[in-house]
Amino acid sequence: MISAKGLSVAYDKKNVVSNFTMDIKEGEIVSIIGPNGSGKSTLLKVISRLMNASNGVTYLEGNDVHRLPTKEVAKKLAILGQHNHSPSDCTVRDLVAYGRVPHKQWYEFSNYDDNSIVDWAISVTGLQEFEHRCVTTLSGGERQRAWVAMALAQKTKVLILDEPTTYLDVSHQLEVMELLKKINEEYKMTIIMVLHDLNQASKYSDRMYVINKGKLVMQGCPSEVITKKMLRDVYKIDAHISADQVSGKPLFFPLGLLKNKDTKEMKSKIV
Amino acid sequence: MQSQSAKYAQFAVRKRLAKRIGIFIAEISLLVILAVISLRFGSVRFSTGEIINALIDGSDSTIRTIVVNIRMPRTALAILVGASLATSGALLQAVLRNPLASPGLIGVIAGASLSAITIMLLFPALTVLVPFIAFIGGLVSTLLVFTLAWKKGMSIIRIILAGVAVNAMLGGGTSLLSVLYSDRIQGVIMWLNGTLAGKSWDQVKLLLPYVAVGLLVAVLSVNVANSLQLGDEAAKNLGVRLNLARIVLCSTAAFLTGISVAVVGIIGFVGLIVPHVSRLLVGSDYRFMLPSSAILGAVLLVSADIVARTVFSPIELPVGVIMAVLGGPFFLYLLRKVRGYGH
Structure with missing residues (x-):
């Protein structure tokens, strides 16, 4: 599904990620762990084409992700960053509907199919009752689910998340993790995420990659890692x-x- | 329970849509009323009936001449320029995600001013060329801002800082010239404060095709503008080509402002305030906010022009001055009244 070969990223000639290689199969939940500043977020940004690598290639279904048209990538891969902000009057439904943007030409308006996909994404994330609330008025956990719903509305095969549970209390953390597990099981989405909570990573991941100082330390199933x-x-x-x-x-x-x-x-x- | 909340939801959606449509109808009606008032008032007042009669059967040729050759082009110009400046501001606020973003920020106004004032003060014989040269000057300085802001792509903060720096340099040049040639400054003041006086159908014809193209590009980029509001990474995730989007939207904004300023002189304020007013009224979804900005920009400029040529008649005031004096308090009123804005 996604593989990275020899990725290196440098900020001002200092390597943040060096010679990183990974291979992720369809339908897996993979988490990337490592201490602060180890290059996890940078790695996610590179494999999801938000950032350029100084060396190495990332393949998405066999194609170089940086050479594919960015709109094509948006139909196959969705990435949810750590800090998200929406306009103050943007409702949950408005936000989720933005997930349909990659599937539209600039002259097209949303049609019946788009609306039913938005409905679906809202119900999968259990946000029906908040559908018309402004995203900024929701609690942290609900807000995170709204952004996940937007990513779902993109109808991609891969979902990449950067610390989806940071800033949430433990029950909301579990809620988000259970949601991701459900998405993975029911819709066969491949999930790649950076997590700080090692026990959560262990509980929910099929495989884990450990990164330290920009280098791959080890990878394998939780009990190996x-x-x-x-x-x-x-x-x-x-x-x-x-x-x-x-x-x-x-x-x-x-x-x-x-x-x-x-x-x-x-x-x-x-x- | 489920069906009840669904019903409520449906109601909420309809209510919001109804409110937006209502506001659009109100804005358009306001524009039409103001346009009619603008045709009626001036050094001589006509009733609406007189104007209609003169237009239909051409009975009184004086009224016809004044309305058709003087007031109509002037009103049309106010509509085109107001819509362009407001749209330009709305586009820049989307790209720069900064509430202070306005057409003045990216250097286009400062560049147009400096080049226009150079011609008017140093080469008065070439004054006919002012619109053309002001337009070129505006685009060149915008290009300068973009070039300075470019470093492996364009970051918002670099555009803003480069804009501020270029504005300061060009503004210094404008001040220098006005001090050195203070004896000739009188003729330049009207231009520097923006005026619709003495404009004819020629200027409307000049402006119309460019404004039409600019507004069309703006309307077609509402989805991109909406995505940009979610932040750079979220926009990129949605398949927006960030650098391309920034260049296209900023150039469209610069183009719309440049062409407007070239024809009527410096009119600030519309581009800064109108998008905010529009956001307060219809929300931040650009599918509604952008057209609403265009209409409100036209409304604001037409009304400011009516005031500019009637309050101290027969002396005409620069329209830019009126706009700041009337628009400022109105905006502050909205800001105080609408809860939750600015958070």
């Missing part, structure tokens, strides 16, 4: 890891930061 060693190496924390009784997926509980001495010891061990 969420390990004591990874948490020590990448996040510099000491943690206890157990398995979720229902799903068998790994859960971690942070015990504390590694002391400087430990870090040094660890480094010397690696060397």
Whole structure:
């Protein structure tokens, strides 16, 4: 579905992402994790053609995403950024209807099909009762669902999200994650996202990519990725890891930061 | 429960649409009424009946001459220029996502002023060429702003900063010339404050095709303008080619302002205030907001022109001055009255 080969991105000659390679299959939920400033968001922007790579290529169904007409990409891939803002009088329905823009010529108005797709996106995200409320008056979780609904109305096969649960309380976080899972299961959408909450990433992802200082550290299913060693190496924390009784997926509980001495010891061990 | 909320929803949608249509009807009626008033008032007053009679059977040739050759082109020009300036401002506010964006910001007005004043003060013999040279000057300085703002693509903040800097430089040039040639400045003042005095059908004919093209491009880009309001990344996600969209919309705005300023002189304010008024009335959806801006721009300029030529008749005031004096308080009133605007 989406694959990246040897991606590098540089800001002012400093590499933010270097030589990153990934391959994502249709229907997968993949999350990208890593510490702050590790290049996760940059990576998402590059694979969704919002930013140019200085090296390497991203393929969307076999075509270079940067060479495809941007409108064609918009019909196949939707990306939801971290900070979104809508005009103060924009209702949920107005916002969701913008998702139809890539499917329209500049002279076309929305037709019956567009309206039913908008209806569908609103009902999948459970926003029927808020349909005519202004997006800016909604709570954080509802607002995030409205933006997801807009992305759904684009009718793409791939949905990319940058920290979709940041700033939300735990129940709204779960609500958004459950929604994404439902979209993935029922409509076979491929989902790629950056997440900060490792337990959520573990619970909801088929596969995870770990990125640190712009480099791919490891990738694999949650039980391969969420390990004591990874948490020590990448996040510099000491943690206890157990398995979720229902799903068998790994859960971690942070015990504390590694002391400087430990870090040094660890480094010397690696060397 | 479900059906009840659906019913309520349907009602809400209809209510909003009805409100928007109502406002459009009101705006258009207002424009028609003002256009009629504009034909009636001036140094001589006519009744609507007299005008209609004169137009239909040509009984009184004096009325006919005044109405057809003087007041009609003047009113038509006010409509075209008002619509162009307001549309230009609305487009720029979409691209620059800044409430202070106006046609003045991208250098077109400052460039037109400097080139026009240079001709009028230094080469008075070439004054006939002022519209042409002002237009070119406006476009050149806009191009300068864009070139300075371009660095692997065009960022909003760079356009705004480059615009402010270019405006300051060109404005300095204009001030310098008016100080150095203060003895000749009298003839330039009307132009610098914008005036519709002494305009004929020639200017209307000159303006009409360009304004038509500019407005057409503007109307066709409402979807792009709407997407741009969601932010750069969201717009790009929706398949908008950001740099292309910015260039097309800014050039259209510069073109509409440049051609208007070239013909009638500097009229600020319309491009800044009217899009806000329009947004307060019909909301920020450009499918409604843009046409409403065009109509309101025409309304504002026609009414300002009526005031400009009647209050101190027979002395004509520059229309730009009237606009600022009357439009400012009106806008502040709206700003205070409409809750939730500016958040």
